[in-house]
Amino acid sequence: MSVVLADGLRKEFVVWAKAGRFRRSRRTVAAVDGVDLRIEPGEMVGYLGPNGAGKSTTLKMLTGILTPSGGSVRVCGLNPVPDRTRLARRMGAVFGQRSQLWWDLPLSESFALLRSVYRVSSGPHGRRLRECVELLEMGPFLATPVRQLSLGQRMRGELTAALLHDPELLFLDEPTIGLDVVSKEAVRGFLAELNQRHGTTLVLTTHDLADIERLCDRLVVIDRGRVVHDGTLAALHERYGSRRRLVVELDGPCAPLAVAGASTELVEADGRRQTLALDGPLPAVVAAVAAAAPLRDLRVLEPAIEDVIRKLWVG
Numbered sequence: 001m002s003v004v005l006a007d008g009l010r011k012e013f014v015v016w017a018k019a020g021r022f023r024r025s026r027r028t029v030a031a032v033d034g035v036d037l038r039i040e041p042g043e044m045v046g047y048l049g050p051n052g053a054g055k056s057t058t059l060k061m062l063t064g065i066l067t068p069s070g071g072s073v074r075v076c077g078l079n080p081v082p083d084r085t086r087l088a089r090r091m092g093a094v095f096g097q098r099s100q101l102w103w104d105l106p107l108s109e110s111f112a113l114l115r116s117v118y119r120v121s122s123g124p125h126g127r128r129l130r131e132c133v134e135l136l137e138m139g140p141f142l143a144t145p146v147r148q149l150s151l152g153q154r155m156r157g158e159l160t161a162a163l164l165h166d167p168e169l170l171f172l173d174e175p176t177i178g179l180d181v182v183s184k185e186a187v188r189g190f191l192a193e194l195n196q197r198h199g200t201t202l203v204l205t206t207h208d209l210a211d212i213e214r215l216c217d218r219l220v221v222i223d224r225g226r227v228v229h230d231g232t233l234a235a236l237h238e239r240y241g242s243r244r245r246l247v248v249e250l251d252g253p254c255a256p257l258a259v260a261g262a263s264t265e266l267v268e269a270d271g272r273r274q275t276l277a278l279d280g281p282l283p284a285v286v287a288a289v290a291a292a293a294p295l296r297d298l299r300v301l302e303p304a305i306e307d308v309i310r311k312l313w314v315g
């Protein structure tokens with residue numbers, strides 16, 4: 001059974017704009033405009049899009065915070081708004097602006113309170129907590145009041161809080177935003193491990209390209225409330241014509257290379273180093289370069305994710 005099943009999901013908001021001195025005009029905007037989404041157990045899905053595309057609004061509908069204006073939605077087989085309490089036991093959510101932790105309590109006491117909130121028995125709760133403490137290296141700050149934690153430490157606490165009741169599905173809204181490099185890596189490593197060990201389904205929004213590369217097997221891209229891509233990162237590269245690049249080091253100065261299956265993009269050091277964008281098969285291009293000039297070294301650069309995302313956003 002699909003963990004997330006949305007069909008023609010819509011959310012409209014009414015916005016009022018000033019029209020003249022005393023009048024206001026009413027306008028309806030579709031923040032989410034007919035999204036179809038099917039997510040299977042164990043998938044890691046990036047839900048991406050430019051600012052204002054409708055990502056948060058979708059996640060709010062999937063987690064039962066907002067009632068859809070149209071379409072149908074099922075999450076873990078439940079209807080998120082009316083079944084919100086039952087759904088809360090099956091899913092976890094980490095949304096930056098909503099904390100699950102008690103500000104004045106030590107982290108460990110927040111975790112103990114959450115055990116009662118979700119009515120989890122002490123055995124599974126303790127096992128889960130020990131695992132999170134170990135993987136997220138939280139031992140040194142478990143006794144620290146939440147308000148004294150750094151952002152990275154608090155995020156590790158939020159992740160743990162969202163997972164103590166052992167949810168099968170975890171929603172994350174920008175899980176690494178604002179974190180230092182070490183915490184970003186810790187969070188990414190943890191999420192990948194969680195997915196591998198427990199098969200937890202992950203759905204995350206992010207603007208961080210490293211998150212996308214590390215955590216998203218599948219990318220669902222939305223723009224102006226509509227899905228514009230649903231597939232792997234590789235499929236996205238293919239669709240937008242991203243090309244691999246071949247950097248060749250030559251023995252001496254050389255004119256720009258002209259070989260079939262590639263176009264020369266950059267010529268450096270009197271032609272000793274040249275970068276070619278590949279259109280044809282790599283072995284044929286390498287053979288052609290080797291025949292044209294004395295080759296010292298070469299390396300292949302995979303297409304940069306920045307390029308393809310920029311193309312997507314800019315159109």
Ligand SMILES: Nc1ncnc2c1ncn2[C@@H]1O[C@H](COP(=O)(O)OP(=O)(O)OP(=O)(O)O)[C@@H](O)[C@H]1O
Nearest residue numbers: 013014015031049050051052053054055056057058
């Ligand atoms: N409560 C609301 N009332 C009116 N308009 C809203 C409301 N919430 C969101 N919107 C509008 O709906 C659109 C989608 O917003 P949403 O927050 O879902 O985008 P997003 O993709 O999450 O953006 P970001 O990456 O900036 O968080 C935006 O145009 C936003 O202004």
